[in-house]
Amino acid sequence: MEILPLCFKFWTICGLWRPVRYYSSVSKFFYDSYSCVTVLVLFSFTLLEFVDIALNFGNVDDFTSNAFLFLTMIGVCYKVAHTFMKRLQIICIRDMLYDEICRPENMEEQRILDNCANACRSNTVNLGIIIMSSIVFFLVGPLLHDVNDRVLPFRAWLPYSLSSLPVFYLTYLHQSLAIISAGLVSVASDTFISGLMIQACGQLDILKCRLANLHESHNFEMAINDTFHREEAILKMCIRHHNHIFKFAALVEKTFNHVVLFQCFISAFVVCTTTLTLLNHQLLSIEFITIIVYFLSIVFQLLVYCWYGNEVILKSIEVTDAVFEMDWIRLPASMKKDLIMIMMRAERAIKFTSGYVLTLSLDSYVAILKLSYTTFNVLQRSS
Known part of the structure; x- marks a missing residue:
């Protein structure tokens, strides 16, 4: 069974993960070229937003109206x-879940992994729907204005004039491609990390299942010593x-903890800036609904x-x-x-930070x- 296939598919669409089947030099060249174009579009859009932020830094209203998207783009x-x-580390993490010890041995363990896969898929789809809905609102909003107004989906500094209609449409296309790619990257990265947490939960459930069923390895046709030897092998x-689960969690923590820290910081600031932005828009307007959907996507990312x-x-x-709940009384002293030792180690909970x-x-x-909320109050008083 594949591990988090939707996340890798989104990464592939965004040019971040070249498929293994692209083994020829020609296919690698075209995909690498596609990756360069995608990354250039993302980073150039972020740079133009940064210039606009810098030029309007003194105005709190202008700053907050664009800061929430700029911070999101920085995170992307x-x-x-x-x-x-971290491609090699990501591959190593994925391979750890393919290890023989993590594979299901019966229908109950398979059911646990299936539930984990369903939860991962559900989170990816739900977050994708929320983020893509907000992107659609962002992109559709300017189309409701007269084309002569030259309203772009996002504020950004431009080194040229939008007086020419083809130039306007090219700029509109650039921003559209950038924000769609950013949405896919966010969905893939955030649900991949949370998906690894779900996989860790699944492996812990499998471990508990194996411990609880340890006494079921007893067979009356087997000698007592043979039964203990079998149970000892299962216990080992x-x-x-x-x-293995501890090592897996440690590697995930080492690989992604800075990404999670950055996302938590961005989410905290974006929540307050989007709330401030809502105060400047009319209730149930297209801009108000757009910010609401965007706000929900940020809150959902953090919640996951x-x-x-x-x-x-x-x-x-x-x-x-x-x-403690298993039938441990009849086990020999060495197994007890x-x-x-398992109980003592389990007292130190696995934590992702x-x-x-x-x-x-x-x-x-x-x-x-x-x-x-505290930051929101500070910014509201200063505006």
Whole structure:
């Protein structure tokens, strides 16, 4: 079974992940050229937004009206660069989930992995719908104006005049391609990281399942010693599986913690700036609805991180309960000691953090929203 196929497909569309089937030099050249064009469109659009922000830095209203999108584009550019630089680590993380010890051994374990795959797919689709809906509103809004007004979807500094209609349409196309690519990159990157958290939860559920069913390996036709030897082999596999999950989580943490930190910072600031922007638009106008949908996409991105980070914490602690609830009384002393070691290690919960600063949990989610509200009050008073 493929791991997070939708995320890799979106990365491929954005030019960030060349498919393995492109093995010929010609196909590699064309895809690499396509990647260069995509990245150039994204970074050039971000640069033009930065210049506009710099020129309007003294005006709070102009700054906040464009800052939320600029920060999002900065985050997207960082995710693009990170995906290119961490390609080998991403492949290594994916291969860890293909390890034999992580593969299902029965229908119950297969069901657990299927549920994880469905959750990952659902998050990707839901976030994709929300982000693409906001992009559609952004792009459709200017079309409601007269074409002679030359209204672009986004504010940006331009080194040329829009008096010519072909130039206007080319600029409109540039911004459209940039924002669509940015949306796909955000969906792929954010749901990939949260998807890895879901996979970690699935592996912890499989581990608990194997521990709980350890006593079911007993067969009355087998000798007692043979039964204990079999159970001991299964227990050793569980210990290796537990260690494998810790290594997997540590590698994910090392690879993506700075991306998560950047996203949390951006989300906190974007939530307050979009709220400020809403105050300047008429209720139920196309601009108001656009900002609302964009606001929901940012909140959902942050929620996905914190929700599944919290789930990993809870499920890693539940391993201790699975050990205690199993039929451990009849086991020999050596196996009981191994179980105690598993319980002691499970007491240290697996945690995903943002930059080793903020633990991803529901408490952190509430704290970030409170910080956004505080920042909103400060900006509102200064405007």
